[in-house]
Amino acid sequence: MLAMQNPIELYEEMTTLSARMVEAARRADWDNLIELERSVSELRIRLADDDNSHLDHVERERKAALIQRILADDAEIRRHTEPWMEQVRQFLGGARKKRQVDQTYGAHSA
Numbered sequence: 001m002l003a004m005q006n007p008i009e010l011y012e013e014m015t016t017l018s019a020r021m022v023e024a025a026r027r028a029d030w031d032n033l034i035e036l037e038r039s040v041s042e043l044r045i046r047l048a049d050d051d052n053s054h055l056d057h058v059e060r061e062r063k064a065a066l067i068q069r070i071l072a073d074d075a076e077i078r079r080h081t082e083p084w085m086e087q088v089r090q091f092l093g094g095a096r097k098k099r100q101v102d103q104t105y106g107a108h109s110a
Contacts, residue, residue, distance in 0.1 A: 007050045008059055011066040014043045018073035025080035033077070 017040050024033040052060050 005046070007047060007055070008062055008066070010043050010047055010050075011063055011070075014040055014047075015066050015069050015073075017043070018070045018077075022073050022076045022080075025077045028080070028084070030084075033081075 017036050021033055021036045021040070024030075024036060052063070055063065
């Protein structure tokens with residue numbers, strides 16, 4: 001059986017991945033961003049049962065600082081992805097409307 005990695009190490013790994021996600025978002029490298037998000041999700045699952053009861057004061061402060069960094073990276077990622085997501089929504093909405101018009105009027109114009 002594998003020993004549980006120290007939660008602080010997992011948060012540090014997550015912080016490293018989130019920084020890489022920021023860089024991928026800045027480059028609009030969506031495939032890499034998705035792959036990195038999968039890795040972060042796996043770490044989140046491993047940390048699901050984490051509590052602070054076994055951490056000393058220094059470790060709790062380190063954990064809080066790492067989480068703050070992850071949240072800051074998340075905000076930066078959203079700053080880059082939300083405009084792209086809005087374009088996708090508009091494109092898909094336009095495609096849906098076109099399909100509805102085609103279904104409604106396309107059969108009658110043939």
